[in-house]
Amino acid sequence: xxxxxxxFGFFIVLAATLNFGFFLGGFDNVDHHxxxxxxxAVVVNLIATVLKFGDRTQIGAVHLATSLVADLQxxxxxxxxxxxxxxxxxxxxxxxxxxVSLSGGALFANVVSVALLVAETASLSRH
Amino acid sequence: xxxxxxxxxxxxxxxxxxxxxxxxPAREAPADAASLPDEEAASSAMFLMLRRMRxxxxxxxxxxxxxxxxxxxxxxxxxxxxxxxxSFFHAFYFMSYTATTIGFGELPHAFNDAQRLxxxxxxxxTVIGWAYAVGTLLGLLQDRGFRQALAVQRxxxxxxxxxxxxxxxxxxxxxxxxxxxxxxxxxxxFVVLDTSELRVDETQLANYRADVPALAADAGNPAHLRLAGxxxxxxxxxFALTDDDHANLAVATATRLLRPDLPVLARCQSRPVSEQLxxxxxxxxxxxxxxxxxxxxxxxxxxxxFRLMExxxxxxxxxxxxxxxxxxxxxxxxxxxRFGREVVRDLExxxxxxxxxxxxxxxxxxxxFVSGTGSEADSLERAGIADAAGLVAGTGDDTNxxxxxxxxRRRNPGLYVIARQNRQSNAPLYRxxxxxxxxxxxxxxxxxxxxxxxxxxxxxxxxVARSRGDAFVAPLIANLEQHVGRRVxxxxxxxxxxxxxxxxxxxxxxxxxxxxxxxxxxDPAAREQMLPAVALMVVRxxxxxxxxxxxxxxxxxDHLLMAGRSHARRRLHATLNRELTxxxxxTGRNLPSGWMWQRLAGAPVxxxxxx
Numbered sequence: 001x002x003x004x005x006x007x008f009g010f011f012i013v014l015a016a017t018l019n020f021g022f023f024l025g026g027f028d029n030v031d032h033h034x035x036x037x038x039x040x041a042v043v044v045n046l047i048a049t050v051l052k053f054g055d056r057t058q059i060g061a062v063h064l065a066t067s068l069v070a071d072l073q074x075x076x077x078x079x080x081x082x083x084x085x086x087x088x089x090x091x092x093x094x095x096x097x098x099x100v101s102l103s104g105g106a107l108f109a110n111v112v113s114v115a116l117l118v119a120e121t122a123s124l125s126r127h
Numbered sequence: 128x129x130x131x132x133x134x135x136x137x138x139x140x141x142x143x144x145x146x147x148x149x150x151x152p153a154r155e156a157p158a159d160a161a162s163l164p165d166e167e168a169a170s171s172a173m174f175l176m177l178r179r180m181r182x183x184x185x186x187x188x189x190x191x192x193x194x195x196x197x198x199x200x201x202x203x204x205x206x207x208x209x210x211x212x213x214s215f216f217h218a219f220y221f222m223s224y225t226a227t228t229i230g231f232g233e234l235p236h237a238f239n240d241a242q243r244l245x246x247x248x249x250x251x252x253t254v255i256g257w258a259y260a261v262g263t264l265l266g267l268l269q270d271r272g273f274r275q276a277l278a279v280q281r282x283x284x285x286x287x288x289x290x291x292x293x294x295x296x297x298x299x300x301x302x303x304x305x306x307x308x309x310x311x312x313x314x315x316x317f318v319v320l321d322t323s324e325l326r327v328d329e330t331q332l333a334n335y336r337a338d339v340p341a342l343a344a345d346a347g348n349p350a351h352l353r354l355a356g357x358x359x360x361x362x363x364x365x366f367a368l369t370d371d372d373h374a375n376l377a378v379a380t381a382t383r384l385l386r387p388d389l390p391v392l393a394r395c396q397s398r399p400v401s402e403q404l405x406x407x408x409x410x411x412x413x414x415x416x417x418x419x420x421x422x423x424x425x426x427x428x429x430x431x432x433f434r435l436m437e438x439x440x441x442x443x444x445x446x447x448x449x450x451x452x453x454x455x456x457x458x459x460x461x462x463x464x465r466f467g468r469e470v471v472r473d474l475e476x477x478x479x480x481x482x483x484x485x486x487x488x489x490x491x492x493x494x495x496f497v498s499g500t501g502s503e504a505d506s507l508e509r510a511g512i513a514d515a516a517g518l519v520a521g522t523g524d525d526t527n528x529x530x531x532x533x534x535x536r537r538r539n540p541g542l543y544v545i546a547r548q549n550r551q552s553n554a555p556l557y558r559x560x561x562x563x564x565x566x567x568x569x570x571x572x573x574x575x576x577x578x579x580x581x582x583x584x585x586x587x588x589x590x591v592a593r594s595r596g597d598a599f600v601a602p603l604i605a606n607l608e609q610h611v612g613r614r615v616x617x618x619x620x621x622x623x624x625x626x627x628x629x630x631x632x633x634x635x636x637x638x639x640x641x642x643x644x645x646x647x648x649x650d651p652a653a654r655e656q657m658l659p660a661v662a663l664m665v666v667r668x669x670x671x672x673x674x675x676x677x678x679x680x681x682x683x684x685d686h687l688l689m690a691g692r693s694h695a696r697r698r699l700h701a702t703l704n705r706e707l708t709x710x711x712x713x714t715g716r717n718l719p720s721g722w723m724w725q726r727l728a729g730a731p732v733x734x735x736x737x738x
């Protein structure tokens with residue numbers, strides 16, 4: 001067992017699950033989406049991104065790309081959330097659905113990331 | 128297992144071993160130039176940086192995450208006393224300006240004690256996080272391996288950017304420098320590979336006109352040759368000029384195997400290696416000592432031919448000082464090393480009596496040998512200095528050679544003296560003592576390399592001149608001096624085809640036209656006058672015509688070797704490339720240059736023939 005692989009896999013899967021957890025619920029219902037969960041998803045995604053730094057293989061490059069996409073989407077979601085609660089004076093169904101759809105996009109990138117992880121593991125030669 | 132041990136293990140797995148310990152390929156710092164990262168690793172500078180920044184970046188993210196989360200969780204009050212909790216946005220804003228030590232104060236409302244307690248902790252945490260990240264980054268920039276990777280990248284980029292043909296010089300010693308300056312003066316590009324970083328830095332200080340990419344690397348390594356652009360079509364040739372024969376052999380072998388079509392020129396000072404070089408098919412092997420012996424023999428046998436060769440391979444426009452011809456009497460050679468052996472062999476082949484002074488005891492029965500160093504009175508006397516015609520001071524030590532020359536001249540003032548110069552730094556001393564001839568290995572190799580790779584026709588011409596001897600060369604020299612002058616002429620090759628001479632190619636495309644060499648060499652400024660240039664040789668297929676007469680009929684596809692003043696070269700270039708100039712030179716008619724007037728006056732005579 002390779003501890004590096006454990007940590008790597010842990011963060012990638014955790015990023016996807018947190019993202020999924022936030023995405024789950026009514027599309028325009030603020031009560032179904034927890035800001036702390038979004039926050040945790042952003043932080044874990046950032047860590048997962050940094051863990052993918054410096055891998056020179058082709059699959060490593062795609063890994064990094066998916067992570068960067070997820071970061072971008074999630075940060076956009078948090079910006080919209082901050083705008084809604086601070087500038088727009090409260091969360092409207094329109095704004096919360098933007099946040100959720102952005103996190104949905106990030107979820108897709110995270111799913112690709114997990115798929116890559118699975119593909120990479122499956123392609124490892126079995127001794 | 129202790130907790131500390133587990134933590135250390137996690138750290139090692141995640142971020143690689145701490146600097147300076149067990150190897151990890153991507154970050155291994157090369158100990159010397161020989162183990163420089165190869166082509167693939169050349170792109171690794173960025174990866175190396177990212178890999179090393181993993182730990183500090185994850186540390187920073189974690190510290191920020193914990194601090195922000197804590198701030199949002201702690202309950203505070205607003206100025207009206209109502210309970211108030213920080214939003215993530217405000218918490219992140221606060222942490223951003225606090226962690227970067229900007230410190231706008233407690234926004235948006237004054238904090239309570241619980242919040243202040245947490246913020247105190249956060250300040251120390253973030254300062255440590257930033258210090259760690261910045262420290263790692265700066266350390267990385269200082270890192271030898273990282274800088275090497277950057278240097279390799281820069282070198283590869285510069286080489287890729289050279290758009291014209293260029294040469295690879297492996298070994299930037301005395302010879303490499305001389306060759307580099309000569310190539311640069313002729314407007315040729317080159318790149319340098321040398322194991323010594325000092326010499327590589329020297330290329331940047333050498334005041335070359337063009338940019339000279341240089342890399343501290345072992346040129347014998349094929350990966351480094353590839354970095355220098357060996358595989359590109361623009362690479363025009365490789366010079367292996369290091370002072371190590373085996374390194375040169377390695378360069379030549381690698382080049383022959385990777386690019387069999389590329390000319391390779393190797394310097395070599397020992398016969399066994401020279402045979403190996405021949406075996407792998409190196410195009411030219413330059414052994415400076417052997418070559419020098421040949422020159423000396425040639426200077427005795429055919430002084431005019433030698434003079435011509437010396438004159439032609441000099442720096443353009445410089446004046447060649449008159450030189451005494453080496454006499455054919457008895458010669459004394461001091462020092463019987465690699466240089467001495469070659470000289471003695473060539474002198475004896477010319478039928479010259481040679482006495483050898485060498486400190487090593489040789490065959491006592493062989494009367495040619497006198498033991499001694501040559502600088503003491505005794506050995507020179509025993510070698511019969513008084514009635515000798517010439518002397519070669521050919522030891523490997525400059526101080527010895529100089530004192531031999533001084534001692535010998537005192538005993539025989541009329542002596543013809545040849546001195547071998549080993550170090551460039553001693554050149555002023557040799558100039559002061561003024562031997563009739565100074566043998567500098569680096570110069571011999573550099574001029575030979577230059578002639579062979581840049582004007583291959585010239586080398587062929589020299590072979591012709593050598594085989595025909597002085598009877599052929601003496602009138603040629605007179606002819607050159609009359610037409611071109613006494614200064615060293617510029618040599619260039621002209622190919623009479625569509626690319627090298629489009630106007631002439633079109634002119635000759637009509638079967639009813641012919642072209643005499645003398646007509647081509649008329650001056651475009653006034654065609655009654657001839658350009659100060661002489662055609663040394665015309666090569667047509669396998670036939671070589673040396674010094675063709677003025678009425679020699681040129682044919683398409685001819686290669687011409689020209690010698691002349693540099694303005695003659697420019698004017699001939701105009702004749703060969705400009706329709707109107709060519710018309711004037713060949714027919715004496717001045718055609719109008721505008722399209723309209725050309726239509727009215729009839730198409731240019733050299734215009735493309737009707738299909």
